[in-house]
Amino acid sequence: MSSTALRVGIVILPQTPWPEAGRRWALAEELGFDHAWTYDHLSWRSLAGEPWGATVPTLTAAALATSRIRLGTFVASPNFRHPVPFAKDIATVDEIAGGRLILGLGSGGTGFDSVVLGQEPLTPRQRHDRFTEFVEALDVLLRFEEERPEGSDGSPGIDVRGEWYTAHEARMVGAPAQPPRMPFAIAANGPKGLDLVARYGDGWITTGPPDAEGDEWWSRVGSLSRSLTERLEAAGRDPREVPRYLSLDSGGGYSLASLDAFEAAADRAVAAGFTDVVVHWPRRDGIYAGSEDVVHEIAAARAR
Numbered sequence: 001m002s003s004t005a006l007r008v009g010i011v012i013l014p015q016t017p018w019p020e021a022g023r024r025w026a027l028a029e030e031l032g033f034d035h036a037w038t039y040d041h042l043s044w045r046s047l048a049g050e051p052w053g054a055t056v057p058t059l060t061a062a063a064l065a066t067s068r069i070r071l072g073t074f075v076a077s078p079n080f081r082h083p084v085p086f087a088k089d090i091a092t093v094d095e096i097a098g099g100r101l102i103l104g105l106g107s108g109g110t111g112f113d114s115v116v117l118g119q120e121p122l123t124p125r126q127r128h129d130r131f132t133e134f135v136e137a138l139d140v141l142l143r144f145e146e147e148r149p150e151g152s153d154g155s156p157g158i159d160v161r162g163e164w165y166t167a168h169e170a171r172m173v174g175a176p177a178q179p180p181r182m183p184f185a186i187a188a189n190g191p192k193g194l195d196l197v198a199r200y201g202d203g204w205i206t207t208g209p210p211d212a213e214g215d216e217w218w219s220r221v222g223s224l225s226r227s228l229t230e231r232l233e234a235a236g237r238d239p240r241e242v243p244r245y246l247s248l249d250s251g252g253g254y255s256l257a258s259l260d261a262f263e264a265a266a267d268r269a270v271a272a273g274f275t276d277v278v279v280h281w282p283r284r285d286g287i288y289a290g291s292e293d294v295v296h297e298i299a300a301a302r303a304r
Contacts, residue, residue: 006266007276008302009035009245010295011074013044013283014053018061021053024281025062029069031299035102036062037074037278042113046287056089063097070100074247074278075187075205077108078134080117083160084170087141090182091173099177104205104245105138106187107131128192133162135186135200141172142181185245189224198231203243205278213252221246222272229273245276249288255279256290259297 010033012024028036040055055073062071071093076086094101107127108114115121122130137160157169176182185203188194189210197204208221225244232239248255248265255265256279269277279298282290 006270006274007034007243008266008298009033009037009072009276009278011037011039011278011280013047013281014038014055014058015047015051021058022061022065025065029066031295032302033069033299034276035070035072035278036066037072037104038062040073040076042080042116045111048112056093059093059101060096063093063100067098068100070102071097072102072185073104075104075106075185077106077113078130078164079108079113081134083134083137083141083165084167087138088173091142091176094177094182095173097177099182101178101182102185102203103138103182104185104187105135106205107193130164132196133164135184135196137162137165137167139181139184139200141170142176185243191227194224194228194231197228197242198235198237201242203245204228205245205247207247207250217251218268218272221251225273243276244274245278246272246274248277249280254288254290256282256288256294256298259294259301262294262298263301
């Protein structure tokens with residue numbers, strides 16, 4: 001496999017009782033995966049009628065079940081979150097994890113999560129504007145308290161006054177576990193999102209274009225990667241210093257169908273300029289159906 005330098009992460013969906021889920025998180029670390037993630041949804045697509053756990057408690061338990069592997073949200077969105085309580089939640093998880101969290105952030109899909117609280121559907125422009133405010137607020141909230149303005153009582157406090165979010169003298173949990181703040185991996189598949197990555201991203205996540213599969217998907221994923229390089233250079237940033245995470249299971253196939261399928265997809269990801277790929281832990285049936293044996297085979301192949 002020519003992609004031996006590629007970092008590999010795995011998504012563990014919050015669907016199984018904790019004894020089994022905990023085994024998977026611990027095994028991901030034992031097998032040498034570089035990062036492990038869970039979705040940040042209240043339910044998800046075809047699995048909406050199945051058990052689905054909450055993100056923050058899941059990551060907290062995962063932090064206690066592991067000691068080295070990086071952990072992350074794939075990805076958190078503003079669909080049902082306010083940046084103030086979410087920042088406090090996620091900063092606490094990072095402290096418990098000893099500074100191993102990667103905060104994956106996205107604009108929020110248009111499915112169940114986007115209207116579950118009774119809100120009206122948003123236009124693409126509204127979703128982007130809300131996401132920008134969400135990222136900007138988290139960027140301030142999760143930094144060192146010494147960098148923040150003082151509140152009226154003399155203690156550090158943060159005010160947020162935007163079109164989508166408001167906060168008055170918000171308080172946080174103390175110094176961040178990863179100064180100056182935990183890394184943001186921002187999900188983006190379009191020009192405005194890539195501009196946001198260039199401004200705030202410590203990493204980029206992409207699922208590629210949702211309307212393409214196979215060779216067309218790979219071609220357009222490569223174009224997105226080149227576009228990000230241009231935007232990072234225009235912003236005065238070194239493109240080599242921004243990790244690029246590709247969801248390997250978004251182009252019409254399942255990368256863990258076999259070891260050969262994974263290796264072929266991983267090699268194409270390297271060729272397209274990606275530093276990291278993310279796969280999904282095999283499920284018994286339905287989407288991402290496969291065998292856990294392939295997870296072990298990938299680990300063994302990477303160890304050679």
